[in-house]
Amino acid sequence: MSGHEHQVGEDEAAALFEPPSWEERYAGGEKVWSGNPNPQLVAEVAGLTPGTALDVGCGEGGDVIWLARQGWRVTGADFSANGLARAARHAAEAGVADRTDWWQVDARTFAADGRSYDLVTTHFLHPPDGAMVEVTRRLAEAVAPGGYLLVVGHAPSEAFAQLTATHRRAMFLAEDLLPALSDRFEALVVEQRPRTTTRDGVTVDVDDSTLFARRTVADRGSAAG
Numbered sequence: 711m712s713g714h715e716h717q718v719g720e721d722e723a724a725a726l727f728e729p730p731s732w733e734e735r736y737a738g739g740e741k742v743w744s745g746n747p748n749p750q751l752v753a754e755v756a757g758l759t760p761g762t763a764l765d766v767g768c769g770e771g772g773d774v775i776w777l778a779r780q781g782w783r784v785t786g787a788d789f790s791a792n793g794l795a796r797a798a799r800h801a802a803e804a805g806v807a808d809r810t811d812w813w814q815v816d817a818r819t820f821a822a823d824g825r826s827y828d829l830v831t832t833h834f835l836h837p838p839d840g841a842m843v844e845v846t847r848r849l850a851e852a853v854a855p856g857g858y859l860l861v862v863g864h865a866p867s868e869a870f871a872q873l874t875a876t877h878r879r880a881m882f883l884a885e886d887l888l889p890a891l892s893d894r895f896e897a898l899v900v901e902q903r904p905r906t907t908t909r910d911g912v913t914v915d916v917d918d919s920t921l922f923a924r925r926t927v928a929d930r931g932s933a934a935g
């Protein structure tokens with residue numbers, strides 16, 4: 711492959727991470743995701759007392775619907791209007807429309823602006839060029855005192871060896887995200903969790919990079935009483 715072809719390939723790959731590409735993916739009639747909740751969400755959140763939650767990069771709303779069914783009041787956020795429209799439709803079909811609302815926002819420029827949630831969660835958002843640390847920092851700002859932050863994505867692995875360099879750079883390890891947490895957070899889980907899944911009918915082993923952290927109830931250093 712020439713240098714030029716290589717660059718074209720990487721430019722095309724980079725475009726896949728941007729809104730027009732996601733809008734196109736969600737424009738058709740076919741469901742893109744299974745609708746099942748992500749396993750690390752179920753593992754960490756099933757035991758928590760429901761409150762308010764924000765799911766960023768919610769796609770078709772599988773995690774939003776599962777959370778709403780557990781009793782959470784959930785905001786699903788995504789930069790794709792078509793994705794959010796699908797998610798809202800699925801939530802209505804699941805009978806949880808009254809526990810959900812929707813927010814079209816880009817996680818790379820997202821600002822909490824005074825909003826806060828008992829749980830902020832994101833699965834497989836994967837902004838390119840290592841931007842997940844900055845996204846995590848922004849999401850952490852939206853966690854209420856005593857609340858939780860769950861960030862899950864793909865760890866680099868053999869299973870992704872055929873992907874472009876742009877795709878591989880979008881992957882991360884849980885520990886890569888630690889600089890995003892201020893000392894108001896206690897990291898509860900920082901690990902890669904093995905998971906077996908099927909892709910195009912083939913069974914593959916992947917690792918879910920999983921960061922689960924709790925914001926302290928009172929900010930350290932704040933005056934007591």
Ligand SMILES: C[S@@+](CC[C@H](N)C(=O)[O-])C[C@H]1O[C@@H](n2cnc3c(N)ncnc32)[C@H](O)[C@@H]1O
Pocket residue numbers: 727732743748766767768769770772787788789790793815816817818832833834835836837
């Ligand atoms: C791989 S899908 C995962 C969907 C869902 N979280 C799940 O696990 O089934 C990634 C989702 O994140 C959204 N997304 C990607 N980059 C984003 C960004 N910078 N800001 C907001 N949403 C984004 C896409 O539109 C897509 O719905």
